[in-house]
Amino acid sequence: MCKKCSFLVAFLLFFKFNYSQEHVLLDTINNEVFKNEIEQFYLVQSKKTEAIISQLENYKVKEEMKEIFANKKANFLQDLKNRKYLYHKEISPVIEKIFDDIKAKNPNENFNEIKIILALGEEINAYNYGEGIVAINLPLIINVNDELELSFIICHEIAHQKLNHVFSSIQSQSQKGNSSEMIEKAKELKKVKYNRSGLAKNEVKNFVYGARRFSREKEQQADSLGFVYFRNTNPKFVLKSVEALANLKYVDKDKDSLTSKDYHEIFENSKVVFQEEWIETEDFQDYYYQTNTGIWNIDSLRTHPDIDLRVKYLKNTFKIDESQIYEFNKLNYISLKSKSKYDEIVMLFYLKEYGKSLYKTMILLKDDKENPILKKMMYDNLFMISEYKSQYKLNQCLETESPYNSKSYNAFLSFIRNLRKATLSQIISIYEY
Amino acid sequence: MSIKIKKIILFFFLTSFGLQAQIQKISDLSNNQFLDSKIIYDNNGEDVWGYFLLYKGDKKSKSIQEYQFVILDKNLNKVGSNKFQQEFSNHWFTEAFPNIDYLNKNENELIFGIDFDNRYDFGSFLFRKIDLKTFEISSAYFSRNEQLIQDNGLIQNFDEKKLLPDFFVPVANKGFIKYEREYKGKNEFSSLSEFRKADFKGYSFYDLNLKKKWEVKYKLTEDSGENCYSEFANDKYFVVRKNFYGKVYKGKNKYFYEVKDISTGQDIISIPIEDFKYTYVNNKVFIQDNKIYIFDRIYEFDKKNEIYQKKCLGISKRVYDIDKKTFLEQKFMFWTDLAKFHKISKYGEIKGIFIHLLDFKITSEGKTMIVGEGYFTGQQSTIIKNLYTFELDSEFKVESFGEIETQKTTYSDYVAYGDKLEANNLFDFMYSQKIRSDEFVYFYSDNEVKRGFLDSVLPELSELLPDNWVLGIVVYSDGEFKHQKIKLKTNKGKIYPLKAKKGFIILQEVSKTDNEIRLEKIDY
Ligand SMILES: [Zn+2]
Numbered sequence: 001m002c003k004k005c006s007f008l009v010a011f012l013l014f015f016k017f018n019y020s021q022e023h024v025l026l027d028t029i030n031n032e033v034f035k036n037e038i039e040q041f042y043l044v045q046s047k048k049t050e051a052i053i054s055q056l057e058n059y060k061v062k063e064e065m066k067e068i069f070a071n072k073k074a075n076f077l078q079d080l081k082n083r084k085y086l087y088h089k090e091i092s093p094v095i096e097k098i099f100d101d102i103k104a105k106n107p108n109e110n111f112n113e114i115k116i117i118l119a120l121g122e123e124i125n126a127y128n129y130g131e132g133i134v135a136i137n138l139p140l141i142i143n144v145n146d147e148l149e150l151s152f153i154i155c156h157e158i159a160h161q162k163l164n165h166v167f168s169s170i171q172s173q174s175q176k177g178n179s180s181e182m183i184e185k186a187k188e189l190k191k192v193k194y195n196r197s198g199l200a201k202n203e204v205k206n207f208v209y210g211a212r213r214f215s216r217e218k219e220q221q222a223d224s225l226g227f228v229y230f231r232n233t234n235p236k237f238v239l240k241s242v243e244a245l246a247n248l249k250y251v252d253k254d255k256d257s258l259t260s261k262d263y264h265e266i267f268e269n270s271k272v273v274f275q276e277e278w279i280e281t282e283d284f285q286d287y288y289y290q291t292n293t294g295i296w297n298i299d300s301l302r303t304h305p306d307i308d309l310r311v312k313y314l315k316n317t318f319k320i321d322e323s324q325i326y327e328f329n330k331l332n333y334i335s336l337k338s339k340s341k342y343d344e345i346v347m348l349f350y351l352k353e354y355g356k357s358l359y360k361t362m363i364l365l366k367d368d369k370e371n372p373i374l375k376k377m378m379y380d381n382l383f384m385i386s387e388y389k390s391q392y393k394l395n396q397c398l399e400t401e402s403p404y405n406s407k408s409y410n411a412f413l414s415f416i417r418n419l420r421k422a423t424l425s426q427i428i429s430i431y432e433y
Numbered sequence: 434m435s436i437k438i439k440k441i442i443l444f445f446f447l448t449s450f451g452l453q454a455q456i457q458k459i460s461d462l463s464n465n466q467f468l469d470s471k472i473i474y475d476n477n478g479e480d481v482w483g484y485f486l487l488y489k490g491d492k493k494s495k496s497i498q499e500y501q502f503v504i505l506d507k508n509l510n511k512v513g514s515n516k517f518q519q520e521f522s523n524h525w526f527t528e529a530f531p532n533i534d535y536l537n538k539n540e541n542e543l544i545f546g547i548d549f550d551n552r553y554d555f556g557s558f559l560f561r562k563i564d565l566k567t568f569e570i571s572s573a574y575f576s577r578n579e580q581l582i583q584d585n586g587l588i589q590n591f592d593e594k595k596l597l598p599d600f601f602v603p604v605a606n607k608g609f610i611k612y613e614r615e616y617k618g619k620n621e622f623s624s625l626s627e628f629r630k631a632d633f634k635g636y637s638f639y640d641l642n643l644k645k646k647w648e649v650k651y652k653l654t655e656d657s658g659e660n661c662y663s664e665f666a667n668d669k670y671f672v673v674r675k676n677f678y679g680k681v682y683k684g685k686n687k688y689f690y691e692v693k694d695i696s697t698g699q700d701i702i703s704i705p706i707e708d709f710k711y712t713y714v715n716n717k718v719f720i721q722d723n724k725i726y727i728f729d730r731i732y733e734f735d736k737k738n739e740i741y742q743k744k745c746l747g748i749s750k751r752v753y754d755i756d757k758k759t760f761l762e763q764k765f766m767f768w769t770d771l772a773k774f775h776k777i778s779k780y781g782e783i784k785g786i787f788i789h790l791l792d793f794k795i796t797s798e799g800k801t802m803i804v805g806e807g808y809f810t811g812q813q814s815t816i817i818k819n820l821y822t823f824e825l826d827s828e829f830k831v832e833s834f835g836e837i838e839t840q841k842t843t844y845s846d847y848v849a850y851g852d853k854l855e856a857n858n859l860f861d862f863m864y865s866q867k868i869r870s871d872e873f874v875y876f877y878s879d880n881e882v883k884r885g886f887l888d889s890v891l892p893e894l895s896e897l898l899p900d901n902w903v904l905g906i907v908v909y910s911d912g913e914f915k916h917q918k919i920k921l922k923t924n925k926g927k928i929y930p931l932k933a934k935k936g937f938i939i940l941q942e943v944s945k946t947d948n949e950i951r952l953e954k955i956d957y
Contacts, residue, residue: 282507282508284506286475286482286506287483287506287512287565288512288513288541288565288566288567289510289511289512289513290511290512290513290514290568389954389956390956392919392938392940392951392953392956393951393953394951394953394954394956395951395952395953396951400508400509400510400952401508402508402510403506403510404510417954420957421956421957
């Protein structure tokens with residue numbers, strides 16, 4: 001074995017050792033202190049919003065805004081109760097440290113009315129919920145390259161908050177909705193007997209939380225102001241801002257996969273004899289998918305107007321010098337990322353995304369067969385999958401094959417569905433604890 | 434509360450924590466009003482290829498309505514969509530509320546026929562073609578007096594009466610059959626009922642482009658054809674079952690299966706139904722691996738050809754090799770052969786009911802798998818109850834005979850025997866599917882009221898479903914029949930099943946606010 005390789009092995013071993021020793025796995029049990037703090041914060045913020053709304057002149061808009069924000073509040077508090085937002089003993093301090101840095105380096109800005117919280121959600125995403133809340137989905141932590149990229153994304157989101165984009169977007173939607181033109185349209189809608197909810201859903205999706213949640217103009221504003229915060233915080237690493245954006249373009253790509261060999265290895269030394277036909281999957285060659293079918297994606301950082309345009313805009317506006325490259329120590333963050341993969345699996349299980357959780361577990365398991373956490377997650381996910389399958393609800397926790405998935409993921413989806421009852425329970429018994 | 438707020442609130446509920454993103458929502462596919470949907474079968478008609486959904490768009494002018502279609506693949510991914518405009522006039526189709534009456538995929542072309550307001554029954558299709566690579570859609574066309582008429586200005590050029598097109602019956606995915614009737618002095622038929630009463634004098638085959646390919650003419654001076662006919666086809670063969678009487682047959686009815694080459698119309702084999710031992714009533718006929726399988730119910734022979742419904746003795750299986758034009762075998766199964774499994778009478782009476790055989794399958798080893806359903810025909814009502822499974826070896830000897838208990842359905846003031854119950858879709862049995870070699874799945878509804886909405890994404894209908902609706906699934910695999918049930922009433926709403934690709938079922942869970950569509954693998 002060459003030196004480089006042995007170093008790599010040692011490095012990996014170190015991580016594994018480290019992992020079981022130190023890492024605190026995602027704890028989905030309510031952290032009461034955290035929950036109360038955020039709840040109190042939100043209630044205070046929401047009082048202020050209510051005061052602002054009550055000042056509005058247009059009666060209809062005012063009433064509608066009241067209702068929207070009341071619902072928004074109820075929704076947030078419910079999510080908080082349901083542990084969608086939570087405190088992670090290792091990840092949350094990293095986020096706090098980044099935010100503290102931004103605060104310290106931007107002394108003229110008041111960030112006291114902003115809370116940055118970790119959120120459970122499968123999208124690689126961060127979002128400004130408005131009313132001072134910036135949420136960072138756990139998978140984003142794993143998918144940025146380093147803390148500087150994360151820092152830029154946080155700067156961007158707090159800029160949205162500082163610019164009050166959520167409030168102003170909802171307000172302008174409401175004003176538009178109560179314009180004579182929209183009232184006419186609503187009358188039209190009323191006439192439609194069928195598919196009422198469908199129309200409504202799409203309208204709101206597009207207007208309020210659609211792929212283009214904020215206008216291009218608002219995105220540019222957030223990029224610009226966010227860049228200023230970021231430059232103040234990390235003057236040596238301004239280039240990381242555009243790198244963070246560019247990286248978002250690729251986060252969707254499957255970074256790892258399961259091959260037929262992996263399946264064989266996972267099941268070797270067990271009673272289960274892996275059969276090739278289990279992972280036979282749809283090849284989709286029979287279909288010519290229209291490229292603009294507009295498959296709806298929840299608001300996501302990377303679908304914000306257009307990454308390339310945004311990169312160009314930042315480079316031009318702020319004259320970013322691409323030759324200035326400074327080295328910095330990423331090792332801590334890489335270690336956190338590596339450990340957070342386990343958190344992601346636990347999170348997906350918690351979100352009842354048993355299929356995705358199992359897929360990610362199997363990817364990690366192929367190189368780490370005896371890891372007790374992974375074995376437990378194998379059992380937990382497979383058990384839930386078999387329950388859902390026998391109740392004919394499997395599709396609720398396991399996606400269907402799609403041309404937009406990677407081949408490996410499609411093969412996995414087929415694999416789960418192809419397993420006969422008896423085989424599935426045989427596999428479950430391997431991991432029983 | 435304004436409409437807008439309702440919308441927003443609804444959205445918040447939907448995005449609330451824990452909602453799974455993978456489930457297809459029909460309402461996400463289009464902003465338009467949903468009209469109808471149909472399953473798209475693959476080229477050989479065996480498996481589901483995808484789904485075709487039709488939506489109503491904006492009204493473009495007084496006489497022009499826009500429609501939108503959406504095509505989904507068999508995994509419910511959106512493949513493509515497009516819009517088209519349809520002209521209509523008040524006297525033609527008032528409501529402009531079309532049903533998809535015909536749908537056929539041939540390579541990369543999808544042909545659909547819409548029928549407005551079900552006015553003309555089949556035969557009145559107004560066709561359009563969709564290119565499955567570009568989703569471009571053709572203008573409408575139809576056939577009239579053997580002429581293809583393709584015109585965007587259909588309405589201006591034809592009045593309602595003249596729009597009555599040729600009566601086509603789709604066969605396999607190759608084309609259409611048009612039965613020729615004796616006009617008896619008239620130039621044309623003014624209605625379908627008039628057409629149906631007329632004498633049958635032959636038929637012609639039209640390809641998918643509505644071009645006449647071949648025709649068959651009967652000599653009405655010698656033969657008389659009955660008004661009832663039936664036909665089926667696959668890619669290679671066309672089979673028509675005809676009943677003739679007349680001088681040549683000395684006044685007796687004669688039944689034939691006429692097997693023809695579908696592309697040329699050439700006769701391949703004619704199969705008579707001739708036997709002096711029993712009287713035959715056809716139960717099922719199909720082609721598999723170039724063989725034609727004919728399953729008939731047998732009754733004690735009666736010179737007058739009369740059938741005593743309650744005196745069925747069993748079934749006959751006949752097999753012909755079409756290519757070699759040879760008779761291969763005939764085998765019988767008598768109800769008495771089942772006595773070792775269940776107490777059953779000579780005429781098939783079991784616990785007071787009779788069994789109507791609904792589904793026949795031949796395995797790779799030549800076994801015959803049959804599923805039937807029990808019924809009892811009373812003086813004033815008809816009862817339907819229990820499913821029966823049969824496994825017969827290659828010699829047609831019964832290997833297993835099983836009973837699956839189902840809820841009893843009673844049709845009062847309705848008297849019918851098996852064939853009529855089957856023709857009117859009154860049995861609980863819905864359909865079967867070959868999962869793979871020698872593995873089959875059978876679906877039935879286990880409830881008091883029969884609902885078989887299995888070919889359309891029409892969730893509104895689910896409100897009509899009874900609360901006790903249960904979907905029964907019978908799987909034949911590893912040499913045995915196993916069965917399971919899914920409750921279709923949930924705490925959210927009701928589940929409405931839809932035919933899916935091999936080995937799967939689509940379950941649409943419909944509630945007041947939501948319509949969730951799941952593609953579920955049969956779990957066995
Ligand atoms: Zn943004």
